[in-house]
Amino acid sequence: MATIIDGKALAKKTRANLKIECDKLKANGITPKLAVIMVGDNPASKVYVRNKSRACNEVGIEYQEYLLGEDSTQEELLELIRKLNKDEQVNGILLQSPLPVHLDINEAFKTITYSKDVDGFTPSSVGKLCIGEDTFISCTPYGVIKMFEEYNIDLNGKDVVILGRSNIVGKPLIQCCLQKNATVTVCHSKTKNLKEHTKRADVIIAAIGQAKFVTADMVKDGAVIIDVGINRGENGKLTGDVDFENVEKKASYITPVPGGVGPMTIAMLMNNVIKATEEQIKEKTTL
Numbered sequence: 001m002a003t004i005i006d007g008k009a010l011a012k013k014t015r016a017n018l019k020i021e022c023d024k025l026k027a028n029g030i031t032p033k034l035a036v037i038m039v040g041d042n043p044a045s046k047v048y049v050r051n052k053s054r055a056c057n058e059v060g061i062e063y064q065e066y067l068l069g070e071d072s073t074q075e076e077l078l079e080l081i082r083k084l085n086k087d088e089q090v091n092g093i094l095l096q097s098p099l100p101v102h103l104d105i106n107e108a109f110k111t112i113t114y115s116k117d118v119d120g121f122t123p124s125s126v127g128k129l130c131i132g133e134d135t136f137i138s139c140t141p142y143g144v145i146k147m148f149e150e151y152n153i154d155l156n157g158k159d160v161v162i163l164g165r166s167n168i169v170g171k172p173l174i175q176c177c178l179q180k181n182a183t184v185t186v187c188h189s190k191t192k193n194l195k196e197h198t199k200r201a202d203v204i205i206a207a208i209g210q211a212k213f214v215t216a217d218m219v220k221d222g223a224v225i226i227d228v229g230i231n232r233g234e235n236g237k238l239t240g241d242v243d244f245e246n247v248e249k250k251a252s253y254i255t256p257v258p259g260g261v262g263p264m265t266i267a268m269l270m271n272n273v274i275k276a277t278e279e280q281i282k283e284k285t286t287l
């Protein structure tokens, strides 16, 4: 039986440590502030932002939501981002995805100033990650790396297979695992013989958004399984991309859904807001 990687407990510990950092900032008269932009009325987004607001509350970060209507224009969205870029009270800006289809999310991400890019989605953050510079690492990949560190899972020389190549999960994960000296393979919807890749993997990170896609026959004995997927069944129950019940019997470590990568994603967002605030203070004092 595999060791269950307890993302919920690790996230709780991370938030408690961040609260100490946040209290120090407050003692110096600075309250970190996160601005969250939501466009339209996506029900899943509402759940995600509610969880982010709760985490902010626990750590002591001020949280403010900016709601734009479903039919908002690109210019209205960019104007709001530019206003928040200039607002000295705001330390981090998060644009909740998905956006309504008529809006260009990449252009919106590009408009967020680097120093407030707590989601790590701007070209500057992504570029810095690629060349191994300190930067804002997007929250889900960062949370996965923190789980490896907490459980002493050494990626050095290991075969890591990532399923999914999205800009927010799969691609930054490639860089994060490379920095840990893993040999990285990325599979996507056009990959041939995907099972051949997963069967030889020491570590599988599944981020494709298909319930129970990774089955026991795709996994070698003793593999580490990280399940990023969040799929909501007809009964409203959340399932990951991994057939947990059967894969758990073969794996050495496995993350559950819920209670795995999800809570860590939010904890790393809190981490990035504190980091942004501290770096903005440093920048001001060196001017």
Ligand code: NAP
Binding pocket: 140, 163, 164, 165, 166, 167, 168, 169, 170, 187, 188, 189, 190, 191, 194, 207, 208, 209, 210, 228, 229, 230, 231, 261, 262, 263, 265, 266
């Ligand atoms: P996405 O943008 O939809 O990307 C999905 C990726 O999976 C794409 O690269 C796609 O390939 C690939 N894919 C889809 N079907 C496949 C198949 N049958 N075989 C191989 N590859 C396949 O998704 P995302 O935003 O990265 O999210 C992935 C999952 O993680 C979702 O369930 C999402 O809800 C979840 N998620 C969880 C967290 C968290 O905090 N736990 C955070 C973010 C996302 P192509 O590129 O070829 O289309």
